[in-house]
Amino acid sequence: MLRKLLFITSFFIVGFLSAQSFELLDHNDVDITGTNHYEIDAPANLAETKFHVKNLTNSQVSFGLKVELIYSPYSNCDLACCFGVACHSASSTISGTQIINSGIGDDVAANATYTDLKISPVTWMWNDCPNDSAVWVVTVYDPANPSDEASATIVWKCENTATSVLEIGKENVKLNAFPNPAANNLTVRYAIDGSFTTANVELFDVLGQKLMSNQLTSNSGNVKLDVSPLNAGVYFYSIRVDGQVVKTERVIIQ
Numbered sequence: 001m002l003r004k005l006l007f008i009t010s011f012f013i014v015g016f017l018s019a020q021s022f023e024l025l026d027h028n029d030v031d032i033t034g035t036n037h038y039e040i041d042a043p044a045n046l047a048e049t050k051f052h053v054k055n056l057t058n059s060q061v062s063f064g065l066k067v068e069l070i071y072s073p074y075s076n077c078d079l080a081c082c083f084g085v086a087c088h089s090a091s092s093t094i095s096g097t098q099i100i101n102s103g104i105g106d107d108v109a110a111n112a113t114y115t116d117l118k119i120s121p122v123t124w125m126w127n128d129c130p131n132d133s134a135v136w137v138v139t140v141y142d143p144a145n146p147s148d149e150a151s152a153t154i155v156w157k158c159e160n161t162a163t164s165v166l167e168i169g170k171e172n173v174k175l176n177a178f179p180n181p182a183a184n185n186l187t188v189r190y191a192i193d194g195s196f197t198t199a200n201v202e203l204f205d206v207l208g209q210k211l212m213s214n215q216l217t218s219n220s221g222n223v224k225l226d227v228s229p230l231n232a233g234v235y236f237y238s239i240r241v242d243g244q245v246v247k248t249e250r251v252i253i254q
Contacts, residue, residue: 025052064103070135129158133208181252
């Protein structure tokens with residue numbers, strides 16, 4: 001009986017210690033924890049990308065930040081990491097995990113969302129837009145319990161956008177794909193609420209290389225893509241309207 005009680009007690013202790021306290025969100029408060037997340041924009045906007053940290057607990061918690069470089073086109077592609085106005089950097093010349101500011105980040109109130117986290121590639125120009133991209137694993141964690149963490153792989157993709165205001169935004173576009181995961185054929189279903197001159201459905205790999213592009217001739221419909229030649233892994237499909245990427249989603253190829 002004593003052994004059983006000890007087992008039950010240890011089970012609850014382990015469960016408590018391993019409970020996740022955070023979610024890593026994009027600037028639209030979409031949970032990106034455990035995903036490959038794309039930031040596709042003009043160079044000036046890529047230098048200002050922000051992320052949010054959601055506290056899932058009923059008490060105030062402190063969080064730290066650690067990052068790891070996956071890909072960079074240049075040796076001087078450092079990563080700026082800012083908690084509000086306090087900014088630090090991670091070097092593209094260091095392999096492995098880099099702990100930002102010795103694990104000292106910021107506080108987030110109980111059941112609240114921290115919105116002052118800015119993470120962006122810096123110290124270099126996007127010399128070959130739209131072929132340039134930078135990829136880092138970003139992790140927020142509890143310094144007192146490092147196994148309590150939330151991570152995402154962030155892909156910054158250069159995309160020169162038009163200077164005019166795009167009338168069709170994310171809220172005007174519906175986009176999904178099936179089956180997901182896909183093995184041979186992928187069907188992308190789309191709907192665009194509004195008028196446009198040109199529109200395309202495009203498929204990218206995790207480094208931002210465009211693999212496929214299909215022109216759209218109507219405001220809604222299906223596009224079938226032959227993905228059988230592709231290696232297994234994570235890919236992204238986007239809808240581009242009048243030269244600008246409006247919405248991007250993730251798909252897994254088996």
